[in-house]
Amino acid sequence: MEAIDFRFSGNITPITNGHRALAISDEIKNALYTESEFRKKASKVSTEFIFEKVAPALINSMEQNIAHRLTAAAIRANHNASLYGVNKAGGAEIATEILFDSKLTKVIERNMGRELVHRKIKYLNDNHQPLLIGLPLFSRKPVSPIKNRGHLPDIGDIHSLMRCAEVAKLLSWVHDYDIHLNIFSDGFKYQRACGTPDHVISDYQTSLRFWAAKLGIDKYVKIINYEDIVTHTLGRDQARLRDEIFLNTYYKLTEQTRPLFNPKSLYASFHSIEVKVPHGSELRYIFLSIASSVFYRTGDLGDRIVSRCDLAQNTFTKFLAGLHGELQGETPKYTTNRELIESLIFEAWDAAMKYVAISLTDRKLNIWDKLQPEGIKLTIHGKPEEIQIRPTNSKFPTMTAQHSVGGLIPTKAGVKITCEYRIEREAAKEIPVLLENTSSPHRTSSCVPPIIRKMIGSEQPFCYVPANTDNIYSILSGSYTDA
Numbered sequence: 001m002e003a004i005d006f007r008f009s010g011n012i013t014p015i016t017n018g019h020r021a022l023a024i025s026d027e028i029k030n031a032l033y034t035e036s037e038f039r040k041k042a043s044k045v046s047t048e049f050i051f052e053k054v055a056p057a058l059i060n061s062m063e064q065n066i067a068h069r070l071t072a073a074a075i076r077a078n079h080n081a082s083l084y085g086v087n088k089a090g091g092a093e094i095a096t097e098i099l100f101d102s103k104l105t106k107v108i109e110r111n112m113g114r115e116l117v118h119r120k121i122k123y124l125n126d127n128h129q130p131l132l133i134g135l136p137l138f139s140r141k142p143v144s145p146i147k148n149r150g151h152l153p154d155i156g157d158i159h160s161l162m163r164c165a166e167v168a169k170l171l172s173w174v175h176d177y178d179i180h181l182n183i184f185s186d187g188f189k190y191q192r193a194c195g196t197p198d199h200v201i202s203d204y205q206t207s208l209r210f211w212a213a214k215l216g217i218d219k220y221v222k223i224i225n226y227e228d229i230v231t232h233t234l235g236r237d238q239a240r241l242r243d244e245i246f247l248n249t250y251y252k253l254t255e256q257t258r259p260l261f262n263p264k265s266l267y268a269s270f271h272s273i274e275v276k277v278p279h280g281s282e283l284r285y286i287f288l289s290i291a292s293s294v295f296y297r298t299g300d301l302g303d304r305i306v307s308r309c310d311l312a313q314n315t316f317t318k319f320l321a322g323l324h325g326e327l328q329g330e331t332p333k334y335t336t337n338r339e340l341i342e343s344l345i346f347e348a349w350d351a352a353m354k355y356v357a358i359s360l361t362d363r364k365l366n367i368w369d370k371l372q373p374e375g376i377k378l379t380i381h382g383k384p385e386e387i388q389i390r391p392t393n394s395k396f397p398t399m400t401a402q403h404s405v406g407g408l409i410p411t412k413a414g415v416k417i418t419c420e421y422r423i424e425r426e427a428a429k430e431i432p433v434l435l436e437n438t439s440s441p442h443r444t445s446s447c448v449p450p451i452i453r454k455m456i457g458s459e460q461p462f463c464y465v466p467a468n469t470d471n472i473y474s475i476l477s478g479s480y481t482d483a
Helices: 037-043 047-079 091-099 114-126 155-174 198-214 226-234 236-257 266-276 280-290 298-304 309-327 338-362 367-369 421-429 450-458 470-477
Strands: 042-046 129-135 180-184 221-225 374-380 386-390 405-411 414-420 431-436 461-466
Touching: 037 431, 042 047, 042 470, 047 091, 047 155, 047 431, 047 470, 091 114, 091 155, 114 309, 114 470, 129 155, 155 180, 155 198, 155 221, 155 405, 155 414, 180 198, 180 226, 198 221, 198 450, 221 226, 226 236, 226 367, 236 338, 266 280, 266 309, 298 309, 298 338, 338 367, 405 421, 405 470, 414 421, 431 450, 431 470, 461 470
Parallel strands: 042 431, 129 180, 129 374, 180 221, 374 386, 405 461
Antiparallel strands: 405 414, 431 461
8 A cells, every 4th residue: 555644733633533634634734835925934055965964964964873773683683593593693683683674664563573584584595595675655746735735855865765764674684685665656657546647657767766876775675666667577468467457446436436436525426435335434534535646637726836837736725624624524614616626526536436446456466475575575564474664753654755754953952853734834934944056156956866857947946944943054964863
């Protein structure tokens, strides 16, 4: 399943246990900066500074974290030696403890126990085989003004990518053979549901690969287009069968829910669907998750958000705020015309059915085991036979950078990279930090990679900093901490 985080904090109210709310309270409903407010508030830093000062600071922080985590894993492995049936811990034992480090993963032993992981790693090492690790993550940044202001990786995504590399680099110290941490970027898989434009997904993957190379971690993590590898692995006939199963599953869900789904009465609709339709609870869950991430065609809303239309941004925000009330059984409080709202609801519902359909299809075909039959699977939402990774240092284990905006907070231990929704940052009057090209006359604009020029041209923030920040350059080039 795509990693969608719905934690709740501040003025965003929870609607279901374990979800971050779709709802936006009245206090911050109009918190997003207008286009003119954004430009007045924003500050700029040069790409040169990012590459020459910030990147080395991030690398230094990663290397320090690796040293600390490796020492801690070795200590735990020796302490737990009897659990592994050894007198003194070796590489397989330390590697297991790395994958059960609470700073890097959320340990749920009932899903994946130490004994099973240890046995697999020891077998691979004894048989001179590489350790394959797979992680479905980094689908894309959705076109969603409450979550972000652009579709390229920012400092939050970069930091998350580096945390993945930490796991691989740590394991490379103790496993005698190659470590392959493959990140299966599944934006095109879920494009069937969300309708995200091709270039949004492609640019995101391209930029992640750029940063992996720039930070010297591309040896340890590989960004793989999930759809490409699935098609290659299955072959033409099986890939065609997969498409057929997906469509049949989607049509079946449509037929089962059509008599029950009423956009004028969502609360009652979902109650009926959960009771009467197989996978009804899953459909409800995904609808709650996906409504804030669909590229809406109704009223050209998605395109208008991309073009920075204040009215479209306002419509999107009020739609989600009103949707929360409906899902709680309250009388709708929309100020936008009802016909538009119902069309948006139908789009979100259709997206949810397609999302569930492709998820069920890949489960039925057992796609994951075909991709990495001997590998270890990391995921955001841990399930049996999976290890749940913490892709950010947030106290919320399933928080992802792709569904938020990265920001910096100075602390006593150093500068902490955080991930929060754009609407939360702008409600707190944080300062968006943009990139600019300040090449000298002796250096042409070609010194700036094309994917970074896209970020400059779109005025997407590289990060946000607190409202009272006096020296942005000092924060950016400071000592980073994962504490």
